[in-house]
Amino acid sequence: MKILIVTQYFYPENFKSNDMAFELQKRGHEVTVLTGIPNYPEGEIYDGYSFSENREQIINGVKVIRALLLPRGKGGGIRIFLNYFSWAFFASLKARKLSSREKYDAIIVHEPSPITQFYPALTIKKIHKTPIYFWVMDLWPESLEIAGGVKNKLVLNFFTKMVQKFYNESEKILITSKGFKKSILEKGNYEDKIEYFPNWAEDTISSGNLVYAIPELPDGFKVMFAGNIGEAQDMESIMQAALQLKKNTDIKIILVGDGRKMSFVHDFIKEHSLQETVYTMGRFPVEAMASFFNAADILLVSLKDDPIFNLTVPAKVQAYMSSGKPIMAMLNGEGAENIKEAGCGFTVPAGDGGQLAQRIAEAAQKNKEELNIMGLNGKSFYEKNYKMEECISNLEKIISKK
Template structure:
């Protein structure tokens, strides 16, 4: 089957669609990816890529076509807007001739942000009369207000109409969190199109291989590790408030990753005398994460107290569970419920830094066997529900189902 994947992010950027594209190609599908010049997470073009460099290439048998974008820079609102608009504009222009020259059997939209990534896919779908699978990883327009701080009713209304239109043009809508179903159905009668498709855990993260080269040794004490993007959604002000309350304890906060709020964490630690308890280690490759996780006592995540985030199961939670370490969270809704269902850790309500500080104090005094038991519960749950090969098996079935429905529609 000839599969077109439309996504704003692809290799060498590190996103789930990389695994999906390469695995589908390995299974015999002819896979093409329509994406952008890579600029994430540094905010500038990756080395070796540019306006006139490597706009077309083939990686692991997957054909890649890259549209021009204005790099996101430091991630300010203006630069992000320019980044989104430039991608949407130039990928839409490309879609007009792409859909006429190349023929595909199905389209998969990898919708992180922005939702406009679906526009070029919808154009090609219409030109070729083929099914479109819309993989929802970010709810729009809710994320504009929750993470982007945009509350203009006209702008939110326009994006609500655009999102509804894209859902209407989709033959299948895949959701990684069951809570997304309600939000999507509030925009129209889409329930029959919706299928649960949870994030898988990358093989590198699920590995038990421990390496030492280039891996820093964590400080003495009870180490709480926070891995992944450091952005507005991660509610870092409340995390740092909890760190302040634990100033006189042996509890350390270890940040692994990058993002627009990393400088905020570093500055806060300096200004509040937390430099001996708060450490920002920077970005590491996926293969290094099991070695870093193995040194932590617990893995921590937080999301802001906002209705959209209560519907979300962040992919880092599944990665944490696969590590065999207990999970601590300061979140509401779906993520907290998953931790409870898997019995793999503890949660406090989003934004409750007081409760977080008290919980961490309590857990730091627990017998190690209790932590080990919780961690093993998460690992077993992850192996059962977030297995990569099983997820791609399910995806292939979704694609076949979408094509079957399209064929039936043509013959009506």
Template sequence: MKVLLVTQYFSPENFKSNDIAFELAKRGYDIDVLTGIPNYPEGKYYKGFGLFRKRVEKINGVRVYRSFQFSRGQNKQWRLALNYLSFAFFASIWALFLSLFKHYDCVIVHAPSPIIQALPGILVKKIQRIPLYLWVLDLWPEAMQSGGGIQNKRILTTIENIVKFIYTNSTNILISSEEFRIPILKKGNYNEKIEYFPNWSEDLLFMRQDFDIPALPKGFIIMLAGNLGKSQDLDAVLKAAMEMKNSNNIKWVLIGDGSKKSWIDDAIVKKDLQDNVFTLGRFPFEYMPTFFKSADALLITLSGEYPDLKLVVPARLQSYMAAGRPVLAMIDGAGADLIHKANCGYSVKSGDYISLARIIRDKVFSDLETFEKLGLNGRKYFEKHFQKNKCINHLCKIIDSK
């Protein structure tokens, strides 16, 4: 079977699109990838890539076609919009040529933000009259409000109409969270198209765990790893650190980068938290097992300001569960429900740093042995529901059924 994977993000960027392409190739599928010039998350083209470099290449048996796109830059909404629109436009030109000179049996669209990256895939689907499978990881236009702060009704209405067009022209709509079903159905009668297809994680316990990482502070380590952006409600994390500044030698360790990284570095100094909160910067995913095994708890937070974030299960939660470490969370909705269902940690409402501090004092430190066992519960749940091999096998059944 010949498959075209359309995604704005691909290797060397670290996204699930890599797993889809490489795992399907291992299973004997003939895979082409239509993607952009890599620039996430730094906002500039990766070294060795550019307008005249590595536009077509082969990686692990997968053919990769890199469409031009403007780099996303840093913390500028107009630049991010240009990045999104330029990929949709120029990748559609690539899609036209691929449709005319190659034949595919189906199209898979990996769709974190922006969902308009599905448009080149729809062009191929229309020309070749083949199925298109849309994997929805962010809800649009809702994500434009929560992640981008867009409130202009005319823009939101235009994007909503584009989203309806994309859903209508998708053979199947694969949702990464069951809670996505209702808001998608509000946009149209897509019930028969929708199928649950969750995120997964690498099996961290079987990955290398001895990378050379920075020395971690001594104490009870609460670690947050991943994007440090607006949606992560990092202000609440600092408030929790302030609340527990003189309690139990707790050290808050933040790994990653994002639009709020500079802000949090400044806030640590202003609030005199240099002995309590530590930012270590961004590291490759391969380093995460080494970090996680040194953590006493893994922290996950999401802002409660926007309704769509309550429907999301953050991908880092599956990684935390894979590591077998207990979870602490300030999160609403689907993420909190999963933590409760897996019994893998303690969760409070988004932004409720007072309750988080109380739980750490009254539950975690009163019975560390029980808290440690919660991490094992998460590991068992991961093995049953979120192993990569099982999820890719599920995808194979979906695309083979048409």
């Protein structure tokens, strides 16, 4: 098939759109990606890219076309708004130009926020009637209200109507979490359009074969959090757990990643003298994750307690499962249920730093064999439910049905 993937984020940015595009190309499909100039998450355009440099590329056989955008900068509300809408505008212009010389069998919209990524795909659909497969990874306008703090009813109603239009225009709505279904159905009768299409882990993590030189880690029972250190991850509760565990110097909490809450973390460590038990490693490429995970005793995942996050299965749950390590989860909803079902770790309610501290202390007392069994349970659950090859095979079936 001739497939167009529309997404604001693509390689060298680290998103599932990369795996999707490269795997579909490897399977013999002709894949084009309409994307932006890479600047996520730091907010600065990556080296080797600019408004005039590398606007069109071939990467692993995939044709990549980059539309202009205003970089995110430091991530303030107005700047992010301009980042979202500037890309949607310029990508729609690119899409119109692209449609004058190309015709596709299917368009896949990969949608972590923002929802406005749908506009360029809609531009092409209006011209060629190309079916759109909308991979919803973030619910709008709920995310705008809860994560973005937008309370204005006129704004929220505007985005609700926008979302309904996009769902109406979609051939299929692909959801990463079964919990998303309720929110989508509240906006219209889309039952026949919804298909479950979960996240997967990168091959570099699930295979565990790639050795990457990482910094030396402290001795002790290593509790590792890897990924975005942002508002949604509830670093406040993690730091409260770390404070309660301060006297247990054998337990080391290791944070691998960066994000908007990192300055809070650094300040908390300094204020409460946690330098001997909490370690911040900084950001590393996805290729380093297998080496980091292998060095950990247990892997930590967390999300704040709110209605949207409770519907979400964080992508790192699949990544952690694939690594064969036990999981410590401070979250509610489907993500916690998956961990319980798999028997691959410990769960505490979202936002409960006190209980998190207790469960970490309990885990540190368990023998290695018990923890290894939990890790293997997670690996087995991942192999049955979340392997990339199976997910992409399912996607091929979905987009070839029309």
